[in-house]
Amino acid sequence: AKPAPLRIMISGAPASGKGTQCELIKKKFGLVHISAGDLLRAEIAAGTDNGKRAKEYMEKGKLVPDEIVVLMVKERLMQPDAEENGWLLDGYPRSLSQTMALEDLGIRPDLFILLEVSDEILIERVVGRRLDPVTGRIYHLKYSPPENEEIASRLTQRFDDTEEKVRLRLQTHYQNVDSVLSIYDDIIYKVNGNARKEDVFAEIDKALSSILEKREKMDSAS
Ligand code: AP5
Incomplete structure (x- = not known):
């Protein structure tokens, strides 16, 4: 039998490489990628009331209120594909209240990946980032x-x-990240995100493969 699917969270400052690593993780491990930012941008593109409200906060680099985000992510996490294949939660939770909403549902990841990147590199990455609207791929x-x-x-x-907006997003990130980290203290895996994307992925791959190997051994022993 297949071991239980992986449930992974990935966090880091704006442009630290979360989306880029998620593309690589998804390709190798088949997890369902759930990005809070992508879900919000889909609401904006669909012109919903939630999308309109969300955009006001995103333009200021602030967190979108919980009453929009919490239910949106919870519903996506509970879809059968995520339950069956495992999930990769990107950019969520980003505050203590979002973290506690998951804890209350008994939802806890196997690993909480934190990408660490210096501020100067983040700004350069944001300004040079481009997206392909046809494939959804991230470029620089x-x-x-x-x-x-x-x-x-x-x-x-x-x-x-823009440089101005990423500075606001960074501020919001630093204001909130410690409270989230405090809840996942025992499962945090810090990765040097300044390195080339292939090298960053090699570190992540090592950790995820090791969890799966341990599970396979336990399953075959029982
Ligand atoms: P979100 O969309 O999540 O944005 P973010 O956290 O600011 O992160 P990014 O998507 O900008 O960057 P990334 O880390 O994915 O980097 P990427 O791989 O693209 O959120 C946007 C907004 O939505 C928030 O500001 C907030 O308002 C709202 N929101 C989202 N979640 C929320 C929540 N939970 N609660 C409330 N509000 C929420 O890489 C960046 C660039 O660098 C790319 O060009 C890439 O090619 C390049 N790159 C990546 N890795 C490397 C590398 N190793 N070396 C060189 N270049 C690299």
Whole structure:
């Protein structure tokens, strides 16, 4: 029988590489990627009331209120695909109240990955980031350039990816991160996110593979 699926959280400052690592983790481990930011941008694109309200906060680099975010993420986590294949929660929880909402539901990850990146690098990553609206892939003009002219010509930039806005997002991150970390103290895995994306992934791969190996051994012993 297959071991129980992985349940992973990934956290880090804006542009620390969460989305980039999630693409790689998803490809290797088949987990369902649930990004709070992506869910909110989908609400904005659909023109819902929640989307309109959320955008006001996102433009200021502030956290979107719990009454919008908590239910949105909970519903996605409880879908059958996430229960069956395991999940990779990206950018959630981001405050003590969001963390406690999960704890109250008995939802706890196997590992809480924290990507650590210096502020100067974060700013450079935000300003150079581009997105492919067709495939959803994340690019960077310098570090992960598009493969060809056709892709290059259709790349878009996020509305909150300016130096001024990322400074506000960073402030919000530093105000909240310690309270979240305090709840997951025993399962935090810190990774040096300044390194090349392949090297960052190698560190994450090691940790996730080791959890799965242990589970397989326990299952075969029982
Ligand atoms: P969200 O969309 O989650 O944004 P974020 O946390 O600011 O993170 P990013 O998506 O900007 O960056 P990332 O870490 O995924 O980096 P990426 O891989 O793209 O949230 C947006 C907003 O939504 C928030 O400000 C808030 O308002 C709201 N929100 C979201 N969650 C919420 C919650 N839980 N509660 C309330 N509100 C919430 O990489 C960045 C760039 O660097 C890319 O160009 C990439 O190619 C490049 N890069 C990545 N890794 C490397 C590397 N190792 N070396 C070189 N370049 C790299």
